[in-house]
Amino acid sequence: MNYLVQVAFAATVAAWVSGCAAPNMDTSVLQSGVVPRQAVTQAVWTLPPSSPMPAGQPGAEMPAGFISFCIRFHDQCALPSNAQSFVALTPASWDALAAVNGQTNNAIIPEDDLEHYGRAEYWDIPNDGRGNCKDYALTKRKLLIDAGFPELALRIAIVLTPAGERHAVLTVATDRGDFVLDNLTGEIRPWSQTDYVWIERQASTSPWNWVTFQRETAPWANETVAAISARPSTQSQDTLIAALQ
Numbered sequence: 001m002n003y004l005v006q007v008a009f010a011a012t013v014a015a016w017v018s019g020c021a022a023p024n025m026d027t028s029v030l031q032s033g034v035v036p037r038q039a040v041t042q043a044v045w046t047l048p049p050s051s052p053m054p055a056g057q058p059g060a061e062m063p064a065g066f067i068s069f070c071i072r073f074h075d076q077c078a079l080p081s082n083a084q085s086f087v088a089l090t091p092a093s094w095d096a097l098a099a100v101n102g103q104t105n106n107a108i109i110p111e112d113d114l115e116h117y118g119r120a121e122y123w124d125i126p127n128d129g130r131g132n133c134k135d136y137a138l139t140k141r142k143l144l145i146d147a148g149f150p151e152l153a154l155r156i157a158i159v160l161t162p163a164g165e166r167h168a169v170l171t172v173a174t175d176r177g178d179f180v181l182d183n184l185t186g187e188i189r190p191w192s193q194t195d196y197v198w199i200e201r202q203a204s205t206s207p208w209n210w211v212t213f214q215r216e217t218a219p220w221a222n223e224t225v226a227a228i229s230a231r232p233s234t235q236s237q238d239t240l241i242a243a244l245q
Helices: 002-006 027-032 064-072 091-105 113-117 133-146 219-229 237-244
Strands: 154-160 166-174 177-181 197-202 210-212
Touching: 091 133, 091 177, 133 154, 133 166
Parallel strands: none
Antiparallel strands: 154 166, 154 197, 166 177, 197 210
16 A cells, blocks of 8 residues: 555645634654654554444535535546445454555645635645645545445545534444544544534435434534524535536
8 A cells, every 4th residue: 555655635724614624733744754653553453332323314415515526526426336335344444544544634734725726615636735624535535445445435524523613524434333534633533432513424325415414413513503504505416417427
């Protein structure tokens, strides 16, 4: 997996519009280009027990940025021939998850969409070493697909942080429960131990279907969740499917 060392993709500072919380950056890693072994290793036998995430309710509105992403990266959104919706978690697969998560997190230069692309929302797999939380998640997803992980087990999710910031992470459905690969930490955590409010997620049946969650929110999240729920619909699933045909 030497190609992982070449990962130099991106993430961002916190911004509600672009939807990312701010990572804590280790600039020494960026300067040296060397990722400490402990930053990417976590023994499978120390993994906290997890559980499957709720299935969610179908019919969630796809993020407009994701629709644009799928039009530009058709191969990342096509229904795969291998339609397995979970991965068997073994020491080898855990090492692969930890390597992709840690090396990607430590090889980034954060920059928000408005500064980077001149627009408020743009999902990408960047090749210029800059980007935001969606770019982290999409880059990890691509690397894991390339490494042989089933695409339907790798699902982007939108959450709220305890600070009330909209944020994107990569979730991985396994036979030991669902885990989160996050640019805000090098630790791979069970989904239920993240302190996030879960808003929506890619479905297990297709990369372009999304589900929404019943939100039992903490008091700090009530107004923010209500604002997200009240967002006007911009594009529909039919728009994406038509564009991909």
